[in-house]
Structures are given as structure tokens and as C-alpha cells.
Amino acid sequence: MSARDQILAALTRHPAPPVEPARPESRPEMPANPWSVLEERLAQNGGRLVHSHSGAWIDSVKWPCEFAELTHVYVAKNVPESSPTPPASQLSPTAHLSTLTSRGVGATAKAMRDLEPLEVTVLYADFAVAENGAVWHVPASALERTAALLAEHLIVLVPASSLVATLHHAYERIALAETRFGWFLSGPSKTADIEQSLVLGAHGPRTMQLVALES
Amino acid sequence: MGHVDRAREFVRDESRTKWHDESLWFVRAKRDDAADTVPDWEALRDEAATIKRDALSRLPDLWRQFETAATEAGAVVHWARDAEEHNQIVLDLLEERGFRRVVKSKSMLTEECGLNPFLEARGIEIIDTDLGERIVQLRNEPPSHIVMPAIHLKRSEVGKLFEKEMGAPVGLDDPDALTALARKDLRKRFIAAEAGITGVNFAVAETGSFVVVTNEGNADLGTALPSLHIACVGLEKIIPAPSDLAPFLRLLARSATGQPISAYTSHFRGPREAEDIGSPAPAMHIVIVDNGRSDLLAQPSFRDALACIRCGACLNTCPVYRRSGGHSYGTTIPGPIGSVLEPSRDPKAHAELPHACTLCGSCTNVCPVRVPLHHQLLTWRAHLAEGGHHPTRRRVAFGLAGRLFAHPRAYEILTKAGRRVARRLPTAWLDRLTSPWTEARTLPPIPARSFREQMRARARQATKGPR
Amino acid sequence: MRVALFVPCYVDQLRPQIGLATLDFLTAAGFEVDFQEEVICCGQPFLTAGETKRAAALGARFVDAFQHVDAIVTPSGSCAATLRRHLESLVAAPAAASVAAKTFELCEFITKESACPPLSRPFPHRVGLHASCHGLRELGLGTPTETRAATRIDPARELLSRIPELEITSLDRRDECCGFGGTFSVEEAAVSTRMGLDRLEDHGRGGAEIVTSTDVSCLLHLEGLSRRRTLPFEIFHIAEILAASALGHDLRASAEPR
Structure with missing residues (x-):
């Protein structure tokens, strides 16, 4: 008998008694101030929430250096177009998304290992979850997944209208059977493995900004 | 040497014991705060507990369903009866491809199976990529906690280790700087890795998906780059449907570290997309491991422990674990859940673990899936005593006491004589006679008359007149 | 009855x-x-x-x-x-x-039974109440810090709070085990001792003069540790305090001297 059949037989020999899962009648509803709940929970995970109007997010986020000096950037294809709003912008007036993508090493990388070094990765997520400050993101490719991990700084855009209250609501929106890879992201890569001391940037991004896009 | 001796050794260092206790209590307190933010916390525990028990009642069906769905998604499913089979399957997968460089994210299952030493002995470099795991790997010791593997170490000890292993400057003990060094070292290894091994937090029967949760992103980095992803999963990790993930993921990080969710909650279904031109085609292999789990399922008193989601909350709250350290247990999984699981593997070797517990019940109360841990530990004591695994001195002592308590006359005579002797003995002698109780405690003054005697005296007085 | x-x-x-x-x-x-x-x-x-x-x-x-x-x-x-x-x-x-x-x-x-006799005599002491694990978590006498279920009354605290001039002191860890644990106290004497001393320290921080509990075994353990180190605690069972307040029992005279 194969290992498989032996294991299945062993499990069949001594089944645990049937149990009906205790499903609650209701789930927690959207809090009155969902974005401030999300902001607080995201901050607990070391992330930062930014509100922005779609088309102006470049202006709203913090860049690690002068925008014009960025050289290694990955911008996901589904990220909406944006230009800084002159004249208030601290950014170069010529800066806009196309200047990012044209410079982005990620956009032209043939192999994932070529992504290094990567300063910033910008992703576009499906929706956000108020109760834990997470966003659901399905990378378009393994390259995009890698870019999200190798970058020093991560920026994730999400439509403000897409907020759900809890993970229960989140899974109603996810078609897991059709998802090769998808993840909830909340905050940067982090560790507290040395004396419980929180360190951001364990392996991946050191910062994570979540941008709620108002249309 | 058992838990008693190792724990005694641990508490000898008073300041370290205090530090260890407070580090873990801090995590327990964060867990409490996180639970406060969830209005339906107890209902969620009920739901998660019953989903797991439902799953445990139909494991064969769920795993068959998983196998079909995962295979459709392009994964290859393997079955391993025990640790040896598991290790061999992993080795074969690597050797078939001539792979020599492997990165692994935290997995208690591979720890249980002894995968690292097995692969290393066969010339394969296997690198633990979780920072805490990496630290204990470099120290050549097991994790002392299932979620925080290096919780027993001080920053200065990590500094010394990194001095030797990563060329850290002498005296460096800043966690940021130490982590940065490890990051740099591990980044190279991620880039160079040919295969990535992960554990599995939850396997979803309906879709053949599985979920891996990390804060560092190491499971993702370790599987995004290499072409081969090997996921090792214990039989207890299956849940029926995607919507079942919600209660567990709402409970897991909050119970484990007090976070609202971990930084990365990744859902895998089949191998990753082909990307690198000229690289080997991506492949995903899932190894389903029994290694004693079907035996545990056959034991009605203990099968609930298979519901465990390895959050570590029972360790953090356990007053004994906090003051004796994970290594004092001498097992892969320490603390209350370990003391429930390990005796089922080897009752003789671990017969004393269920006694490394005061039965305070705090573990049972924090458990997100309501494993009745302290009652299971109590039940283990009975099983192990019946199995002849308890020391003779305990059996004899309790045999005598049991008989005494069933014979009030004998009890009366013996205790009266005992008290009379005790009242006359010098304290030092009495202490020696009643050690180890008096090792650190001084007996109260021994009363001349027991409660019973005083009751009789009262009754005599009462017949003479009102008292 | x-x-x-x-x-x-x-x-x-x-x-x-x-x-x-x-x-x-x-x-x-x-x-x-x-x-x-x-x-x-x-x-x-x-x-x-x-x-x-x-x-x-x-x-x-x-x-x-x-x-x-x-x-x-x-x-x-x-x-x-x-x-x-x-x-x-x-x-x-x-x-x-x-x-x-x-x-x-x-x-x-x-x-x-709502049958408490009048607790009329003042008890002018700062009292630390040790929650016995079995009372708390098995009998449900009070709400353990772990649980988020509906709160339950702790009868011991409730009765003590009725006694005039008795002050219940606070604890950093409200319901941590004292480390007695039956055979644990002798078989794992080292850890048991550490746990008990930690409890007493916590009671000391809260300013307790007297430590009390519904469980005698916890108290014998704590008392033994306190005596050995000549710590400034007196240890009384809650029945003794209740009887002192209700009936005027003399706490210290009731123990027959050695």
C-alpha cells in the first residue's frame, strides 16, 4: 500500500466525531470611522496611510529622495496615471508617472534577479480591510511579487471606495480558486526576533505607504 | 536530564529569568490588547475551534479534495508517513534537479522532522531565513519558542554570534544594525537559492490553495525567486473552504504577537508563473506529512490538540514556560501545547512534561482554537501513570497517602504523632525532613491540635454550656 | 439550610x-x-x-x-x-x-445565597487578594484576564470590599499563578519558588500588608516563601478576615503558638 493510501486509511480508522461549525449570526460591521481604524492598525504594523486624489498620488506620498533622483523604480502596470499638482508640489514640475516607469529598472527587467537594487515599488491593490490595515493584492507576475519584496520602499495604492470591514468580508471578494498567488499586505517587512525590538526592513521594504485613492 | 533539572538551571540566573518572563509577558499583554479590539473575540474562538474539529472529523475527504485541486493547479502532491519519508522526498526533489542551495522559511514541521541536519549531511546548504531561526541555526541549537525562535537570547549574544559569523564589529548590539547585517547576508542567499522550502499555516481543501504567514516576507522572497517551491504540511493543517480562513487569520497574529495581522499573508495555488528566460520551469511540490498525527487523532482525549494553529499564545501566557525557557522542555515544541503533543510521540521520554505545569488554566483561556490544554495535561498524567511511566517514589507516596485518607482512624493517629514530633524537632531538622517543600519555604508553626480535635473540644464544651 | x-x-x-x-x-x-x-x-x-x-x-x-x-x-x-x-x-x-x-x-x-452576615468591624489593612487559579478559571469566580467573555463577579473581592476600612491593593498581574500547583511545588521546587516570589513582589509593589485568598494551598506556599525571607507580609485565609470582621475573631490569637 502506498504512503498515501496508508495515511488515508489510518485517518479513516479513527475519525473524530462530526462537528457542526459554530457560525456566528452576524459579523462585525464597518466601524463608524473605518479609515482611522485602518490607519491605526496599519500603524501598528509599521505602515503609513496617505489619503490622496487619484491622479495626484505622486504628490501625496513620501519619496526616499528627490523624485528626480530616483533611478530604480518598479511601477505596476495597473497603477493609475498621476502627475504632481503644480505649483504646490515639492516635486520637479516635470515629474509624472511616465517618467517613473520609463526610468524604472523593473519595467524593463528581463529576469527577477535583475531587479536589484530597487528603491521603490508601486503597486495597485484590489481593496483594503479596515480591521487590520491590510490590502489584498494579486501580483500580475512573479516579477511583480519579487519587486514588492526587493524594494527598499513600498507604495500600495488602493481605491478608497473599496474598503471592507473584516476579513470575512474580504474573502467574499476573493476568488481563491482562480488565484495563483495573492496576498494580504500590511506594513513593511519586519522582525522583532532580537529582544522583541521591532525592526522594519527585515528582508523586504523598510517602509510601506498605503495610499487611499479618492476618485 | 529532564525539565526539572534544566528549569532549575535556568532560574538560577535570577535577572535573566526575570528578563525572559517579562519579555514574554509583554507579548501576552499585547495579545490582550489585540483581543480587546475584536468585539466578537469569543465567538471567533468558537468558530475557529469548531471549524478545526469539523475538519478533523473528515480529514481523508478534505485531503483528497485538496490533492485533486492542488494537482489541477499544477502542484505535485506527495505523502509522507513519517519524518524519514518526508526528508527523503525533499532530498529527492533537490537531487533530481542537482540543486544544492536551499532557503527555508519558518516551519515547525521541518524542525520536527530534522530536515536541516538530514540535508546538510547530504551536502545541501539549507539556510533558515527567518531572522530568529537563522540566529538559532548559526548557534546550532533548536528554537526556544515556536513563533519567536530566539526569544531566549539577549542582543549582546546575537552581537557576539554575528561578530563570528557575519563580521559584525566587536560590541555591536543594536537590533537595527544586527538585523541589517543579517538582511545583507540573507539577501545574497535568497538571490542564489535554487529552491525554497516553506511550511504551511492553512491548507484549503476546496481550492488546493495554502496560506503562509510571515512578518519578514521571507517565505515570499524564498519562493518568488527560485524555480522550485517545496511546501511541507502536517495533516492537521487542512480547513474546508476559503471563507474559513477569515476566523483563523483574525485570531492568529493577534494571539501570537498582538498584531492585527502579519505583514505578509500569502495564498499559493500551484507553481509561480514562469518569468526568467532560460531558468528552469517553476514547480511546486507539496509534502503532506503524518509523522504521528493519525495516531494522535486516534486518541479521543488528545486529538483536539491537532486543532493547534501554532500561534504560541499558550507559551507566552504559561508562567512555567516564561520562567524556565523553551529549551528546558527538550522538545521541538515547548510549553503547554508541546507538553500535550510530545508524550504521544514518546511517552517514556516525555512522561514528566505534563507535570511541568501548575494546571493554572491560562493556556486554555488564551488558545484561539480552544484546545483544553490544561485538562489534556491532567489527562496525560493519568495515562502516563497507568502506562507505568511515572517514577516509583511518586506512586508509592500517593499509594500510602491514598490509603491513609481512606482510613480516618489511622490518619488521626499518624498525623497526631507526626505533629507531636514536628513540634519538638529543631527547625533545621524539620526542614530537612520536609524537603523539597522547605528548600525555599519555612513551615508555619505546627498547631498542637488539629481542626478535628478542636471541633471535639468545642463539642465537649457545648455540652457543658453555651460557648 | x-x-x-x-x-x-x-x-x-x-x-x-x-x-x-x-x-x-x-x-x-x-x-x-x-x-x-x-x-x-x-x-x-x-x-x-x-x-x-x-x-x-x-x-x-x-x-x-x-x-x-x-x-x-x-x-x-x-x-x-x-x-x-x-x-x-x-x-x-x-x-x-x-x-x-x-x-x-x-x-x-x-x-x-446572599447570606453574608454584617461585616461591621473595620479591618484597617491593605489587603492583596490572590486569585486562586482553580477558583478563577475552573469555578468561574471572577473574570480571568485572558477571556473576553461577559464579566463575572468575584465573590471574594465582593465580600472583602464590604469590610470597612479594608483596602484591596492592586497588582500588575491580576491573576498570575502563584506556582503552588500541588506536586509541582515540590517536584519543580525551583520554578515554583520563582513564581511565588514574583507574586509576593507584585503584592509588595501594590503595598499589601496582608495577602489573602480563597485557597489555603496557595497561601501555605506564599507564606512559606515569605517566612523564609522574612518578608513583611502576613498571610491569612479570607475566612479568617471575614470572621474577624463579622464576629470579632482575633486573627493573630487564633493560631496556636508553636
């Missing part, structure tokens, strides 16, 4: 004054109290040592002795918890379930 007083062996032998205080307090509360000399032990030490058969034999004696009384009251939360939670599974006799259900810890019983 007739209640049976159950005095476990270590109270009988080492702290008889706790048994007397319990008896007098129950009497003052208006109950007719019987004491059964035949029952010495509820079986708890045997159960926790894994000696189930011996625990069952003692449990059977317990059921036999107490099946016809209205209630059984004991100044030991852990004995009450053992009986309430395990008696039925240990003893086959049909009366086991009803005996288990009518066994109470002293404060629990007084509160349940």
Missing part, C-alpha cells in the same frame, strides 16, 4: 483556625453546619498526580458522605473546583453529579 463543612487535610493539620473561621462565619450567616470527620480529602492531589483510581476512591467516599446534605462548603477553591469539574467523571455513583453541583467555595456560597 443544612450545610456540610468540608475541611481538607492540610487545613485540618496545618491551619485549623481556617476551618474554625469558616465554620463560625457560616453559622453567623444563618446556616446549620455539620462537620463530617470521615472525609479527609477530596482526591485532588491524587487526581493531579495522575493517580486516578485513588482519586476516584476518595471521590466515592466524598459522595457517600455528602449525598444527603443541601450543600457542601469548603474554604478551598481548588478542592471545590476538583469536585465540581471532575467528580462526575471519577465516580460512577448516580449521586456524584448532584454532589459535584452542590459543592461550593465559601465566598461563592455566601454570595450565591
Whole structure:
């Protein structure tokens, strides 16, 4: 008998008694101030929430250096177009998304290992979850997944209208059977493995900004 | 040497014991705060507990369903009866491809199976990529906690280790700087890795998906780059449907570290997309491991422990674990859940673990899936005593006491004589006679008359007149 | 109402004054109290040592002795918890379930019956209340810090708070185990000691002069540690404090000198 059949037989020999899962009648509803709940929970995970109007997010986020000096950037294809709003912008007036993508090493990388070094990765997520400050993101490719991990700084855009209250609501929106890879992201890569001391940037991004896009 | 001796050794260092206790209590307190933010916390525990028990009642069906769905998604499913089979399957997968460089994210299952030493002995470099795991790997010791593997170490000890292993400057003990060094070292290894091994937090029967949760992103980095992803999963990790993930993921990080969710909650279904031109085609292999789990399922008193989601909350709250350290247990999984699981593997070797517990019940109360841990530990004591695994001195002592308590006359005579002797003995002698109780405690003054005697005296007085 | 007083062996032998205080307090509360000399032990030490058969034999004696009384009251939360939670599974006799259900810890019983005599004498002391794990987590006397279920009344705290001039001191860790744990206290003496000392330190930080509890075993452990290190604590069982306030019992005179 194969290992498989032996294991299945062993499990069949001594089944645990049937149990009906205790499903609650209701789930927690959207809090009155969902974005401030999300902001607080995201901050607990070391992330930062930014509100922005779609088309102006470049202006709203913090860049690690002068925008014009960025050289290694990955911008996901589904990220909406944006230009800084002159004249208030601290950014170069010529800066806009196309200047990012044209410079982005990620956009032209043939192999994932070529992504290094990567300063910033910008992703576009499906929706956000108020109760834990997470966003659901399905990378378009393994390259995009890698870019999200190798970058020093991560920026994730999400439509403000897409907020759900809890993970229960989140899974109603996810078609897991059709998802090769998808993840909830909340905050940067982090560790507290040395004396419980929180360190951001364990392996991946050191910062994570979540941008709620108002249309 | 058992838990008693190792724990005694641990508490000898008073300041370290205090530090260890407070580090873990801090995590327990964060867990409490996180639970406060969830209005339906107890209902969620009920739901998660019953989903797991439902799953445990139909494991064969769920795993068959998983196998079909995962295979459709392009994964290859393997079955391993025990640790040896598991290790061999992993080795074969690597050797078939001539792979020599492997990165692994935290997995208690591979720890249980002894995968690292097995692969290393066969010339394969296997690198633990979780920072805490990496630290204990470099120290050549097991994790002392299932979620925080290096919780027993001080920053200065990590500094010394990194001095030797990563060329850290002498005296460096800043966690940021130490982590940065490890990051740099591990980044190279991620880039160079040919295969990535992960554990599995939850396997979803309906879709053949599985979920891996990390804060560092190491499971993702370790599987995004290499072409081969090997996921090792214990039989207890299956849940029926995607919507079942919600209660567990709402409970897991909050119970484990007090976070609202971990930084990365990744859902895998089949191998990753082909990307690198000229690289080997991506492949995903899932190894389903029994290694004693079907035996545990056959034991009605203990099968609930298979519901465990390895959050570590029972360790953090356990007053004994906090003051004796994970290594004092001498097992892969320490603390209350370990003391429930390990005796089922080897009752003789671990017969004393269920006694490394005061039965305070705090573990049972924090458990997100309501494993009745302290009652299971109590039940283990009975099983192990019946199995002849308890020391003779305990059996004899309790045999005598049991008989005494069933014979009030004998009890009366013996205790009266005992008290009379005790009242006359010098304290030092009495202490020696009643050690180890008096090792650190001084007996109260021994009363001349027991409660019973005083009751009789009262009754005599009462017949003479009102008292 | 007739209640049976159950005095476990270590109270009988080492702290008889706790048994007397319990008896007098129950009497003052208006109950007719019987004491059964035949029952010495509820079986708890045997159960926790894994000696189930011996625990069952003692449990059977317990059921036999107490099946016809209205209630059984004991100044030991852990004995009450053992009986309430395990008696039925240990003893086959049909009366086991009803005996288990009518066994109470002293404060629990007084509160349940709303029968507290006037606690009129002031007790001008700062008192640290040690939550016995078995009372708290098995009998549900109070709300453990782990749980988010509906809060439950802690009868001991409730009764103490009625005593004039008694101040209940605070703790950093409200319901951490003291480390007694039955055989644990001798088999794992080193860890047990550390746990107990940590508890006493916590009580010290809160400014407690007196440490009390519903459980005698926890108190014997804490008292032994305190004595060895000549720490500034006095240790009294809650029945002693209740009897002092209700009846004017002299706490310190009740202990017969060595």
C-alpha cells in the first residue's frame, strides 16, 4: 500500500466525531470611522496611510529622495496615471508617472534577479480591510511579487471606495480558486526576533505607504 | 536530564529569568490588547475551534479534495508517513534537479522532522531565513519558542554570534544594525537559492490553495525567486473552504504577537508563473506529512490538540514556560501545547512534561482554537501513570497517602504523632525532613491540635454550656 | 439550610483556625453546619498526580458522605473546583453529579445565597487578594484576564470590599499563578519558588500588608516563601478576615503558638 493510501486509511480508522461549525449570526460591521481604524492598525504594523486624489498620488506620498533622483523604480502596470499638482508640489514640475516607469529598472527587467537594487515599488491593490490595515493584492507576475519584496520602499495604492470591514468580508471578494498567488499586505517587512525590538526592513521594504485613492 | 533539572538551571540566573518572563509577558499583554479590539473575540474562538474539529472529523475527504485541486493547479502532491519519508522526498526533489542551495522559511514541521541536519549531511546548504531561526541555526541549537525562535537570547549574544559569523564589529548590539547585517547576508542567499522550502499555516481543501504567514516576507522572497517551491504540511493543517480562513487569520497574529495581522499573508495555488528566460520551469511540490498525527487523532482525549494553529499564545501566557525557557522542555515544541503533543510521540521520554505545569488554566483561556490544554495535561498524567511511566517514589507516596485518607482512624493517629514530633524537632531538622517543600519555604508553626480535635473540644464544651 | 463543612487535610493539620473561621462565619450567616470527620480529602492531589483510581476512591467516599446534605462548603477553591469539574467523571455513583453541583467555595456560597452576615468591624489593612487559579478559571469566580467573555463577579473581592476600612491593593498581574500547583511545588521546587516570589513582589509593589485568598494551598506556599525571607507580609485565609470582621475573631490569637 502506498504512503498515501496508508495515511488515508489510518485517518479513516479513527475519525473524530462530526462537528457542526459554530457560525456566528452576524459579523462585525464597518466601524463608524473605518479609515482611522485602518490607519491605526496599519500603524501598528509599521505602515503609513496617505489619503490622496487619484491622479495626484505622486504628490501625496513620501519619496526616499528627490523624485528626480530616483533611478530604480518598479511601477505596476495597473497603477493609475498621476502627475504632481503644480505649483504646490515639492516635486520637479516635470515629474509624472511616465517618467517613473520609463526610468524604472523593473519595467524593463528581463529576469527577477535583475531587479536589484530597487528603491521603490508601486503597486495597485484590489481593496483594503479596515480591521487590520491590510490590502489584498494579486501580483500580475512573479516579477511583480519579487519587486514588492526587493524594494527598499513600498507604495500600495488602493481605491478608497473599496474598503471592507473584516476579513470575512474580504474573502467574499476573493476568488481563491482562480488565484495563483495573492496576498494580504500590511506594513513593511519586519522582525522583532532580537529582544522583541521591532525592526522594519527585515528582508523586504523598510517602509510601506498605503495610499487611499479618492476618485 | 529532564525539565526539572534544566528549569532549575535556568532560574538560577535570577535577572535573566526575570528578563525572559517579562519579555514574554509583554507579548501576552499585547495579545490582550489585540483581543480587546475584536468585539466578537469569543465567538471567533468558537468558530475557529469548531471549524478545526469539523475538519478533523473528515480529514481523508478534505485531503483528497485538496490533492485533486492542488494537482489541477499544477502542484505535485506527495505523502509522507513519517519524518524519514518526508526528508527523503525533499532530498529527492533537490537531487533530481542537482540543486544544492536551499532557503527555508519558518516551519515547525521541518524542525520536527530534522530536515536541516538530514540535508546538510547530504551536502545541501539549507539556510533558515527567518531572522530568529537563522540566529538559532548559526548557534546550532533548536528554537526556544515556536513563533519567536530566539526569544531566549539577549542582543549582546546575537552581537557576539554575528561578530563570528557575519563580521559584525566587536560590541555591536543594536537590533537595527544586527538585523541589517543579517538582511545583507540573507539577501545574497535568497538571490542564489535554487529552491525554497516553506511550511504551511492553512491548507484549503476546496481550492488546493495554502496560506503562509510571515512578518519578514521571507517565505515570499524564498519562493518568488527560485524555480522550485517545496511546501511541507502536517495533516492537521487542512480547513474546508476559503471563507474559513477569515476566523483563523483574525485570531492568529493577534494571539501570537498582538498584531492585527502579519505583514505578509500569502495564498499559493500551484507553481509561480514562469518569468526568467532560460531558468528552469517553476514547480511546486507539496509534502503532506503524518509523522504521528493519525495516531494522535486516534486518541479521543488528545486529538483536539491537532486543532493547534501554532500561534504560541499558550507559551507566552504559561508562567512555567516564561520562567524556565523553551529549551528546558527538550522538545521541538515547548510549553503547554508541546507538553500535550510530545508524550504521544514518546511517552517514556516525555512522561514528566505534563507535570511541568501548575494546571493554572491560562493556556486554555488564551488558545484561539480552544484546545483544553490544561485538562489534556491532567489527562496525560493519568495515562502516563497507568502506562507505568511515572517514577516509583511518586506512586508509592500517593499509594500510602491514598490509603491513609481512606482510613480516618489511622490518619488521626499518624498525623497526631507526626505533629507531636514536628513540634519538638529543631527547625533545621524539620526542614530537612520536609524537603523539597522547605528548600525555599519555612513551615508555619505546627498547631498542637488539629481542626478535628478542636471541633471535639468545642463539642465537649457545648455540652457543658453555651460557648 | 443544612450545610456540610468540608475541611481538607492540610487545613485540618496545618491551619485549623481556617476551618474554625469558616465554620463560625457560616453559622453567623444563618446556616446549620455539620462537620463530617470521615472525609479527609477530596482526591485532588491524587487526581493531579495522575493517580486516578485513588482519586476516584476518595471521590466515592466524598459522595457517600455528602449525598444527603443541601450543600457542601469548603474554604478551598481548588478542592471545590476538583469536585465540581471532575467528580462526575471519577465516580460512577448516580449521586456524584448532584454532589459535584452542590459543592461550593465559601465566598461563592455566601454570595450565591446572599447570606453574608454584617461585616461591621473595620479591618484597617491593605489587603492583596490572590486569585486562586482553580477558583478563577475552573469555578468561574471572577473574570480571568485572558477571556473576553461577559464579566463575572468575584465573590471574594465582593465580600472583602464590604469590610470597612479594608483596602484591596492592586497588582500588575491580576491573576498570575502563584506556582503552588500541588506536586509541582515540590517536584519543580525551583520554578515554583520563582513564581511565588514574583507574586509576593507584585503584592509588595501594590503595598499589601496582608495577602489573602480563597485557597489555603496557595497561601501555605506564599507564606512559606515569605517566612523564609522574612518578608513583611502576613498571610491569612479570607475566612479568617471575614470572621474577624463579622464576629470579632482575633486573627493573630487564633493560631496556636508553636
